[in-house]
Amino acid sequence: MSAEVQTLNNEVEVPSLYERLGGFSQIKKISEDVWDNHMANSEVSTRYANSDAEEIKKQVTDFVCWGTGGPEKYEGKTMLAAHKTMNISHQEFIAVIDDVMRALEKNNVGQTEQNEMLGLLFSLRDQVIKQ
Numbered sequence: 817m818s819a820e821v822q823t824l825n826n827e828v829e830v831p832s833l834y835e836r837l838g839g840f841s842q843i844k845k846i847s848e849d850v851w852d853n854h855m856a857n858s859e860v861s862t863r864y865a866n867s868d869a870e871e872i873k874k875q876v877t878d879f880v881c882w883g884t885g886g887p888e889k890y891e892g893k894t895m896l897a898a899h900k901t902m903n904i905s906h907q908e909f910i911a912v913i914d915d916v917m918r919a920l921e922k923n924n925v926g927q928t929e930q931n932e933m934l935g936l937l938f939s940l941r942d943q944v945i946k947q
């Protein structure tokens with residue numbers, strides 16, 4: 817099935833990544849699975865030892881909704897402000913991305929949408945890993 821929508825003036829409109837991921841409820845579910853993957857991933861789990869799980873899941877859900885074209889507001893820190901004092905390595909960055917990709921697969925997100933998410937996440941690399 818094509819995700820494209822034919823409009824009256826014959827333009828082709830591609831729904832936002834937010835819509836193609838399934839909107840708020842699906843992104844919330846995916847973010848919860850990402851959290852579970854982080855907790856089970858010895859590469860990064862200790863990083864979140866002092867975090868409030870519900871708060872991080874909410875912030876990540878809002879961040880992804882906002883960043884993929886949804887109407888939700890993200891009121892957390894910028895990616896630079898949130899991570900700059902953490903001294904995060906490239907290996908940890910890849911481990912977090914792996915956790916996200918596995919959550920997308922688990923939730924049957926299509927390959928095109930997976931690729932778009934990967935691109936979005938990777939574009940944040942220099943704001944997240946140590947400078």
Ligand code: HEM
Pocket residue numbers: 860863864866867868872875876879891892893894895898899904908909910912937938940941944
């Ligand atoms: C593109 C990749 C990433 C994205 C989109 C992302 C996103 C976020 C967001 C939205 C928050 C919440 C900020 C807030 O509370 O204001 C957060 C917090 C956090 N991130 Fe990331 N993150 C990424 C990579 C990483 C990596 C690689 C690590 C280290 C393994 C990491 C560790 C943390 C920790 C520990 C917190 C919680 C800080 C706290 O409890 O206050 N993040 N991240």
